[in-house]
Amino acid sequence: VTGYSLTQESVDLNAYLAADQDHLATIARELGDKAGERHWRGRAKATHRAVRERMYDPEDGWFHDTALASGERLTARGRGIEGAIPLWTGTASPAQAAAVRDKLTDPGEFATPVPFPTVARSSPYFAPQRYWRGPVWLDQAYFAQAGLRRYGYTAEARALTDRLVTGARGLAGRSPVMENYDPLTGAPLNSPNFSWSAAVLLPMLDGD
Known part of the structure; x- marks a missing residue:
């Protein structure tokens, strides 16, 4: 249904790679390595x-993974949050x-009651x-809202972040930070006290 890393190229991993290469260029510049930069x-x-x-x-x-052999974009499964x-x-x-922004702010796509589900609401899966x-x-919510901010969509990012924090049950209270949350009801799901959820919460609220 969703493909496997051995048969497809991932849009998120390739975007991360581009960012890593930018960081390596910056490190080379700081070291005075002009050729490396x-x-x-x-x-x-x-x-x-x-x-x-x-x-x-x-x-x-939207951005999609591609098939490794043919390069075809894997659009049939619908949109995943990795496209942000x-x-x-x-x-x-x-x-x-701007086009990605339109999907992130659409209630039928990623602007669910608790925003930024890993798969768009419109997907058959x-x-x-x-x-x-x-x-x-x-x-994933952090990356999506920070991406909106990067391109100047600050109001949209703030509105969606506020909805997430207030809609994810217990997140704004004294409950454990969970691994993930139901995008329609806000119900806490899976592991409590989840480290990378906790790690991005404050930067997300600060808008960094």
Whole structure:
């Protein structure tokens, strides 16, 4: 249904790679390594371009994984939250970012009662309590709202973040921070005291 890493190229991992290459260029610059900076900056530019050109589908306004053998965009399963990562990494063009913004703020897509489900509500495979098939993970929510901020959609990011914090049951109180939450009801799901959920909560609230 969703593919496997051995048969597909992941949009989020390639966007992360572009960001890593940018960071390596910055490190090289700080070290005075001009050749290293040029090398890594060139690699980053090429990776950003590949994600923009190969993984973005202009017909549905979203970034998708691609099939390893054919390069075909895997659109049939619907949209996954990983398609918002190119905003966080600065990979998306302004027009692409605007299209992704439209999906992130659409109640029929990712603006569910508790926003940023891992699979869009419109997907035929959306399952609110089935691990990576719909629950809201705070790390993915962080990337999505930070990506909106990066492209100037601050009001939208703040509104969605506020809804998430107030809608995810217990998150604004003294309950444990959970692994994930039901995007429709806010019910806490899976492991309590989950480390990476806790790690991104304060940066998400600070808007960093």
